[in-house]
Amino acid sequence: MTIVRASLWVAATFAVMTLADATVTRAQVPTIPLGTRVRLDSPRPNGSLVGTVKSQSADSIAIETNDSTRVVPIASVKRIAVSEGQSRSEGARRGMKIGGIGLGGAMAVFLFASYVASPNNNCGGADECLDPIAAFPYLVPASALVGGLAGGIIGAIAGAERWDTRYLAHVRVSILPGPNGVMRVGLSLSF
Numbered sequence: 001m002t003i004v005r006a007s008l009w010v011a012a013t014f015a016v017m018t019l020a021d022a023t024v025t026r027a028q029v030p031t032i033p034l035g036t037r038v039r040l041d042s043p044r045p046n047g048s049l050v051g052t053v054k055s056q057s058a059d060s061i062a063i064e065t066n067d068s069t070r071v072v073p074i075a076s077v078k079r080i081a082v083s084e085g086q087s088r089s090e091g092a093r094r095g096m097k098i099g100g101i102g103l104g105g106a107m108a109v110f111l112f113a114s115y116v117a118s119p120n121n122n123c124g125g126a127d128e129c130l131d132p133i134a135a136f137p138y139l140v141p142a143s144a145l146v147g148g149l150a151g152g153i154i155g156a157i158a159g160a161e162r163w164d165t166r167y168l169a170h171v172r173v174s175i176l177p178g179p180n181g182v183m184r185v186g187l188s189l190s191f
């Protein structure tokens with residue numbers, strides 16, 4: 001047996017085993033009660049959908065969004081997450097991330113620019129002025145801390161939706177027609 005034939009044999013065996021595994025995985029999609037708020041991730045054109053479950057069969061799930069009802073084949077679903085309601089702690093965590101990076105970063109840039117642009121470099125009557133570059137390592141963490149605290153407070157007040165993943169497709173195999181009549185096989189793994 002040549003190396004090419006051996007490689008093809010290994011690839012074909014792997015594809016058949018993967019397809020069998022994907023079929024078993026697809027059969028394990030849990031039944032979600034009607035009216036439950038879900039977030040469903042699938043490839044385009046649907047992408048990520050957030051809505052309520054209208055119906056579910058062995059091969060598809062219908063999600064009612066704000067503007068329409070979309071039926072998505074179960075075979076194309078990557079992930080299904082069920083809403084567990086609003087969470088103030090989740091909102092605080094998200095707010096701290098956004099505030100620490102966004103607000104803190106903007107504040108650090110603004111303070112650094114104003115420090116460099118001031119005519120006397122903010123000596124305040126001191127004998128020695130701090131070099132703007134030397135102040136930067138102190139300015140960035142302080143700004144991130146202040147921005148993170150502000151974002152955490154705002155996020156805790158606003159809250160955020162908490163999601164529980166109920167289904168995650170670990171192995172996906174795609175077989176698509178390619179140019180000139182060639183079949184293309186794709187494999188994706190989720191961890």
